[in-house]
Amino acid sequence: MTGQLARRYRRLLFAYPRAYRRARGDELVGALLDAAGSDRTRPSVREATNLVGHGLRARLGRPASRTVVAWAVLTTVVCGLLAAAFATRAGWETARPLPRTAEAQAMLAEILPDQKFTGIEDEPALFTIYGSPLGRSTVRELLLGDGGEYSQAGVAGSAPLPPMTDPAEIVDQARHNMRAHGWRVYRPIFQDLYGCTGPPCDPTTIPQSTIIVAGRGDTTFTLEVTPTDSYNPGRISGGFLRATPVAVYPLALAGGIAGALVAFLLFAWASRRTEGRHPARAMVKTLLGIALFLWWAPTLLAVPSMAWHTIDEPHPSWHPMWEWLGQPVFSLFFVLGCGSALLGLALAALPGRAPQRAHSPG
Amino acid sequence: MREPTFLILTALADGPRHGYGIVQEVRVLSGGRTSLLTGTLYTALDRLTAEGLIEPDREEEVDGRVRRYYRLRTEGLAALTDETARLRQLTTAAEARLRAVRPEPA
Numbered sequence: 001m002t003g004q005l006a007r008r009y010r011r012l013l014f015a016y017p018r019a020y021r022r023a024r025g026d027e028l029v030g031a032l033l034d035a036a037g038s039d040r041t042r043p044s045v046r047e048a049t050n051l052v053g054h055g056l057r058a059r060l061g062r063p064a065s066r067t068v069v070a071w072a073v074l075t076t077v078v079c080g081l082l083a084a085a086f087a088t089r090a091g092w093e094t095a096r097p098l099p100r101t102a103e104a105q106a107m108l109a110e111i112l113p114d115q116k117f118t119g120i121e122d123e124p125a126l127f128t129i130y131g132s133p134l135g136r137s138t139v140r141e142l143l144l145g146d147g148g149e150y151s152q153a154g155v156a157g158s159a160p161l162p163p164m165t166d167p168a169e170i171v172d173q174a175r176h177n178m179r180a181h182g183w184r185v186y187r188p189i190f191q192d193l194y195g196c197t198g199p200p201c202d203p204t205t206i207p208q209s210t211i212i213v214a215g216r217g218d219t220t221f222t223l224e225v226t227p228t229d230s231y232n233p234g235r236i237s238g239g240f241l242r243a244t245p246v247a248v249y250p251l252a253l254a255g256g257i258a259g260a261l262v263a264f265l266l267f268a269w270a271s272r273r274t275e276g277r278h279p280a281r282a283m284v285k286t287l288l289g290i291a292l293f294l295w296w297a298p299t300l301l302a303v304p305s306m307a308w309h310t311i312d313e314p315h316p317s318w319h320p321m322w323e324w325l326g327q328p329v330f331s332l333f334f335v336l337g338c339g340s341a342l343l344g345l346a347l348a349a350l351p352g353r354a355p356q357r358a359h360s361p362g
Numbered sequence: 363m364r365e366p367t368f369l370i371l372t373a374l375a376d377g378p379r380h381g382y383g384i385v386q387e388v389r390v391l392s393g394g395r396t397s398l399l400t401g402t403l404y405t406a407l408d409r410l411t412a413e414g415l416i417e418p419d420r421e422e423e424v425d426g427r428v429r430r431y432y433r434l435r436t437e438g439l440a441a442l443t444d445e446t447a448r449l450r451q452l453t454t455a456a457e458a459r460l461r462a463v464r465p466e467p468a
Contacts, residue, residue, distance in 0.1 A: 024404070030427035031381035032400045047399060054401030063408035 006033060008042055015055025017272065056264070061272035068271060071288065076264045078295045082334070083259020084252040085322040091248030092320070096218060098123045099240050104155045108238055110181045111174050111223070115236055117157035126242055128153040143335060147328035152320070154222075154239040161234025167225040170236060171210050174223050183214040183221065186314035193229060215316030218243050243317035252321060270348035280347035287344035294337030298326025363445045369396055370406055371415065371434065371442040378419040380429035381407070407432060415441055 009032045013021050016028075032047070043051070062068045099107065101120045108117045125133035129150040132138055142150055161167065171188065178185050189211040196203055209226040220241045228234035270288075274281045306324045327334055366388070373379060373387035384407075385398050398406075410416045415438035419431035434442070 024430075026428040027381065027421075027430045028400060028404060030429055031385070031403070033427055034382035035385060035400055047401075050399040050401040054405045057405055058408070062412075063405070064412035 004041055005036060005043070009033070009051075012043060012048055012051045013055065015052040016058045017061075017268070020058050056268075059265075059268035059272070061268070061275045071292075072264060072267050072271070074292055074296070075267045075288070076260045078292065078299065079263030080256045080260030081299065081321075081325055082295065082327075083262075084256030085320075085325055085327060086259075087251040087255020088248050088321040090255070091245060091251040092126060094247040095126055095242045095245040098126060098153060098155050098242060099219070101155070104157065104240055107219075107221070107240065108157065111177050111183075111221070111238065112159070112170065112236065113177075115159040115162075115170075117159045117236075117238065120155060120157035123153040123155055126153060127151065142328050143332045145332075147331045150328050152241055154241045156237060156239025158235050158237035161225065161228060161236055165234075167210060167227045167234065170225050171212060171223075174212060174225075178212075178214050178221070181216075183216045184316065185212060185214045186316060188212050189313050193226065213314055213316055215243055218245065220316040241317070244320070266345060270345055273348045278348070278350075278352040280350055280352070284344045284348050287340045287347070291337040291341040291344065294333040294340065298330035298333050299324075302326035302329075363441070365392075366396060366398060366402070366406060367410070368442070368445055368449075370398075370403070370410065371438055371445075374416060374432060374434045374438070375442060378431040378433040380422075380431050382429075384432070410438070414438075 006029050009029050010025065013025055013028060016025075032043075032051075036043075057069065060068045060072055101122055104120050105117065108115075108120075124131075127134065127150060129138045129142060129146070134142065134150060161170065175185050190208045191211065192203075192206045192208055194206060196206065207227050207229045209224055212223045212225075214221045214223075220243050221238065222241070223236070223238045226232075226235045226237075267288075270284060274284050278284075302324055306319060310318060322328065369388040369391050370384055372391055373384045379387060381400065381403060385400070385403060388396055388398055407416065411418070411432075415435060416432050417435050419433040421428060421430045423429070
């Protein structure tokens with residue numbers, strides 16, 4: 001009975017680093033068996049959770065440090081999020097290509113049969129930057145300030161608003177036809193055509209465009225009806241996008257967990273390696289701080305604005321996860337952060353004095 | 363100093379103890395309120411060792427189980443002495459205030 005329980009305890013001790021298990025494993029198991037009494041065959045859930053938690057803490061080394069856990073959490077979480085974002089992008093590869101021009105024309109004819117939409121063109125990819133898929137020639141733009149131009153591509157066209165037509169009639173007709181053809185139609189969004197701060201301009205008299213968003217299967221549709229004003233004729237524009245593919249969700253979860261795990265183990269390895277008097281100890285800590293700033297700052301900037309935008313307007317399909325992390329708008333930050341982290345890991349790997357393990361046997 | 367740390371140092375004040383011995387002593391000292399789990403205890407022992415307050419003493423094997431003993435270092439004894447004085451001062455001050463609020467019956 002004791003042997004079985006000891007084996008189970010030893011299995012839980014895999015949460016501790018190997019050197020720790022070698023030095024202290026027998027002692028820990030002895031203490032656990034003493035505490036367990038004679039009638040137990042398996043560790044309690046509380047014991048198991050406690051051992052795994054403290055085993056992970058032991059992996060970080062630096063037993064006297066009160067901040068190493070916080071740094072580990074910051075690193076693990078942001079790396080998990082970034083890895084999940086990459087996995088999300090990979091998941092998008094399972095999406096169907098965008099509708100071709102003819103298919104888009106046919107769907108627009110279902111929604112507004114009396115209007116003649118023009119300017120519809122096939123898109124080369126689901127995500128484009130300046131109309132082209134991301135490639136070697138566009139990476140420079142992506143990194144150097146134009147990352148925000150990398151976004152979901154849509155197949156769109158427009159038609160003139162017929163003279164003397166109330167935009168509300170077009171909106172009502174479109175909503176009716178969309179529902180009849182199986183689209184889920186969301187509440188309309190109204191946007192001022194221009195801004196003004198007060199007299200002599202009356203904000204209540206500003207003409208507004210009406211935006212309708214809808215979803216059907218793996219396609220989302222946006223219709224914008226702009227009334228005629230003093231300067232421009234009224235227009236109707238409609239565009240189709242692909243909704244987030246189902247595969248994105250499990251891939252993001254798996255990618256996030258894998259990324260967080262790898263980041264934690266690398267952090268723990270570097271932390272244990274540089275404890276004591278490692279020659280690059282201070283530099284490794286500085287490089288980690290730089291990497292965390294470069295990864296977290298875009299995330300902390302982007303999350304509130306994306307959350308507000310998502311709450312403020314209906315979304316048949318949410319924006320891709322990387323946009324919530326401020327990417328690729330701040331892709332240069334991300335790349336520099338990766339460089340800093342890799343340099344830190346390389347310096348941690350430098351030979352130095354053996355780490356001083358406080359938990360080594362005396 | 364947190365209470366579990368204070369209790370662990372107190373448990374070692376009268377001589378070296380092994381891991382489970384510390385757990386038992388802490389339970390007694392705290393009147394059963396503090397029951398340390400083994401993972402928690404060893405993280406605390408690692409920290410106190412790194413801080414130079416305790417150190418491993420000797421090892422023995424009982425019924426096939428390895429037991430390593432830990433003892434207070436001089437620094438640990440000093441830290442425990444200081445913390446005890448601090449707690450005593452606080453306790454004395456609190457008792458004085460309580461006596462003023464609730465005078466003992468004649």
